[in-house]
Amino acid sequence: MLKINNLHAKVEGNEILHGINLEINPGEIHAIMGPNGSGKSTLASVLAGKNEYEVTEGSVTFEGKNIFEMEPEIRSREGIFLAFQYPIEIPGVSNANFLRTAVNEHRKHKGMEPMEAGDFLKLMRERAKLVKIDPKFFSRAVNEGFSGGEKKRNEIFQMAMLEPKLSILDETDSGLDIDALRIVSDGVNALRNENNSFLVITHYQRLLNYIVPDFVHVLYNGQIVKSGTKDLALELEERGYDWIKEEFKTI
Amino acid sequence: MTENDKIIDNLTQGEYKYGFTTNIEQEFSPLGLNEDVIRFISEKKNEPQFMLDFRLKAYRYWLKMKEPAWQKVHYPPIDYQNIYYYAAPKNKSKPKSLEEIDPEIRETYKKLGIPLEEQKLLAGIAVDAIMDSVSVATTFKEKLNEVGIIFCPISEAIIDYPELVEKYLGSVVPYTDNYFAALNSAVFSDGSFVYIPKGVRSPMELSTYFRINASQTGQFERTLIVAEEGAYVSYLEGCTAPMRDENQLHAAIVELYAHKDASIKYSTVQNWYPGDKQGKGGIYNFVTKRGLCEGENSKISWTQVETGSAITWKYPSCILKGKNSVGEFYSVAMTNNYQQADTGTKMTHIGEGTRSRIVSKGISAGKSDNSYRGLVRINKKAENSRNYTQCDSLLIGSECGAHTFPYIEVENNTAVVEHEATTSKISDDSIFYLNQRGISTEDAVGMIVNGYAREVIMQLPMEFAVEAQKLLAISLEGSVG
Numbered sequence: 024m025l026k027i028n029n030l031h032a033k034v035e036g037n038e039i040l041h042g043i044n045l046e047i048n049p050g051e052i053h054a055i056m057g058p059n060g061s062g063k064s065t066l067a068s069v070l071a072g073k074n075e076y077e078v079t080e081g082s083v084t085f086e087g088k089n090i091f092e093m094e095p096e097i098r099s100r101e102g103i104f105l106a107f108q109y110p111i112e113i114p115g116v117s118n119a120n121f122l123r124t125a126v127n128e129h130r131k132h133k134g135m136e137p138m139e140a141g142d143f144l145k146l147m148r149e150r151a152k153l154v155k156i157d158p159k160f161f162s163r164a165v166n167e168g169f170s171g172g173e174k175k176r177n178e179i180f181q182m183a184m185l186e187p188k189l190s191i192l193d194e195t196d197s198g199l200d201i202d203a204l205r206i207v208s209d210g211v212n213a214l215r216n217e218n219n220s221f222l223v224i225t226h227y228q229r230l231l232n233y234i235v236p237d238f239v240h241v242l243y244n245g246q247i248v249k250s251g252t253k254d255l256a257l258e259l260e261e262r263g264y265d266w267i268k269e270e271f272k273t274i
Numbered sequence: 275m276t277e278n279d280k281i282i283d284n285l286t287q288g289e290y291k292y293g294f295t296t297n298i299e300q301e302f303s304p305l306g307l308n309e310d311v312i313r314f315i316s317e318k319k320n321e322p323q324f325m326l327d328f329r330l331k332a333y334r335y336w337l338k339m340k341e342p343a344w345q346k347v348h349y350p351p352i353d354y355q356n357i358y359y360y361a362a363p364k365n366k367s368k369p370k371s372l373e374e375i376d377p378e379i380r381e382t383y384k385k386l387g388i389p390l391e392e393q394k395l396l397a398g399i400a401v402d403a404i405m406d407s408v409s410v411a412t413t414f415k416e417k418l419n420e421v422g423i424i425f426c427p428i429s430e431a432i433i434d435y436p437e438l439v440e441k442y443l444g445s446v447v448p449y450t451d452n453y454f455a456a457l458n459s460a461v462f463s464d465g466s467f468v469y470i471p472k473g474v475r476s477p478m479e480l481s482t483y484f485r486i487n488a489s490q491t492g493q494f495e496r497t498l499i500v501a502e503e504g505a506y507v508s509y510l511e512g513c514t515a516p517m518r519d520e521n522q523l524h525a526a527i528v529e530l531y532a533h534k535d536a537s538i539k540y541s542t543v544q545n546w547y548p549g550d551k552q553g554k555g556g557i558y559n560f561v562t563k564r565g566l567c568e569g570e571n572s573k574i575s576w577t578q579v580e581t582g583s584a585i586t587w588k589y590p591s592c593i594l595k596g597k598n599s600v601g602e603f604y605s606v607a608m609t610n611n612y613q614q615a616d617t618g619t620k621m622t623h624i625g626e627g628t629r630s631r632i633v634s635k636g637i638s639a640g641k642s643d644n645s646y647r648g649l650v651r652i653n654k655k656a657e658n659s660r661n662y663t664q665c666d667s668l669l670i671g672s673e674c675g676a677h678t679f680p681y682i683e684v685e686n687n688t689a690v691v692e693h694e695a696t697t698s699k700i701s702d703d704s705i706f707y708l709n710q711r712g713i714s715t716e717d718a719v720g721m722i723v724n725g726y727a728r729e730v731i732m733q734l735p736m737e738f739a740v741e742a743q744k745l746l747a748i749s750l751e752g753s754v755g
Contacts, residue, residue: 071706071710072709072710073706074702074706075702094709094714095706095709095710096709096710096711096712096713096714096715098710099709099710099711099712100712104710105710107707107710110707111701111703111704111707113704113707113708113721113722113725114725114726115724115725115726115727115728115729116721116722116724116725116728120721121708121711121721124713124717124721125708125711125712125713128711128712128713128714128717129712132712164725181711185711185712
């Protein structure tokens, strides 16, 4: 589904990613861990197509298509979803209006008719249950006045509405208390199936108790320096990142 | 130029949709302005003597006045002798029914989306259509007459209801008020007149549609709305003009008069031709709008969505004289390319317990300049009066300007006056967030701007609200990044 080959990227003139290689197949959950400043969020932003990141080398294909030839909105419509670390507030625009526009853009991209208002409302109610979102949220402005936890839940709700093939969760667990963490994880697990994939970026092993990954990768200094199973996450939890830093300080 | 600036640029370069001209035979007054031209206008309209006297007094006063220069807009001097002050579609006799209207004129209004055939009108809106200086059609007149509402061109009202016109004309905006008010009082040719009798709620929205067609003319309409005790009316005003290289002057007066317990809601969607992308041409929209809350518990509410005109210069205001009367001003003013806007409101609190609320949302894009100018005045006797002002500016791109000039004068220490102001930019992060959900940059900007203006747009009647949302998105074309 996603193939990253020798990806180099820089922001404001500094190279952050120094050759990432990663392949994600349908149905897989990959976790990326690593210390602060290792390039985790940069990787997420590059995949989603954020403007200020410049790709200098390498390639990324999504279902065989070069994603660097697609605008961010096209990548979204093709099925790449980014759950933001810091979701943005859009004052005056209701969640319902925003989601309806987004869902219909996705449908148009697939050659489908826009959704009837009634059907759309039904779908919203159904998906809102997954992340325990009160329907009162629908008429509230996107993320405006939401708590940190509500914002993260809203990200997973949007994901549930758009049904992406690849979901990138950028530190979705940061700032969540244990109950919110469980709600968010339950939502992700409910959406998981053999056709879609997840790339879960996190600092902590804790999240991976709830969203169990097939593979764990350690990102350090802009490269994936170690890959393993979920046991690798447990090892990192126990030993910290210092031994990784020690081992790869030549990079 | 960043990628986003380019997109904003493309977005704001949308074309003006209403720039066509109608080919009809027109009748003009002689070029320029003097007492003979005023007599010509008055005679054309078969006006009674009091009107001619009113006009001449205003004209003589105007001659002694100087054009004001305190506003933050710039334009070359206007040559008042190079304007036609009267232009009217030539028609041998006045059309007796809607069917008799010149087909070219009907076609014009059809293109503008304003059908004049009553049965095709949106349910619940009566329209008075005005082209250049005269009213060409008023719909639903009879139905309104049944409940005693008068809704007709002011030229007709002058002849049919002279006592009402004489009593109220100039009672809220005297001809001595300002330079353009004096000019309008001297030469106004048409506009709408609305009279709602005691205790009557208008059963439908009343609407006037203004269209400038002839070139080198000024449009000087006069609107007068009187609501008697306990009456209610919601009134809408829309406007467009052809695209022309020259600048055209539009200097209207709107007067609202609310008696005890009466309520007047006045909404404007202003979309005069704004000039081209280089700033050539466009309408100078220099308008005086004022409402008087004369009676106890009366209420006047102004809502405006301003996207057109090369220069907009106006301050719809309320004089809160009646005890516990209420004034409101909701405004979205959007400027793009080389447009300039200096707009806001004046709330003058005279009576006890009077309240006013101001919500102003400025949006600037391109190389435009957008100013909010507002005065809240609490007079000595206005015990326990309140004002709340919220004044926001949104900047799109990096070459536009936004300015705020709030004036507050309080002479009574029981008053509570609040003022909040913000300035923001559409951030790349907001756009990227919407992009990431599959929404294009153009649509994202339209969405953000409409969200920003929502509080004001929600004040508009439904049909106008939808129209206004589209208009904001179109006017932004080529501007967002």
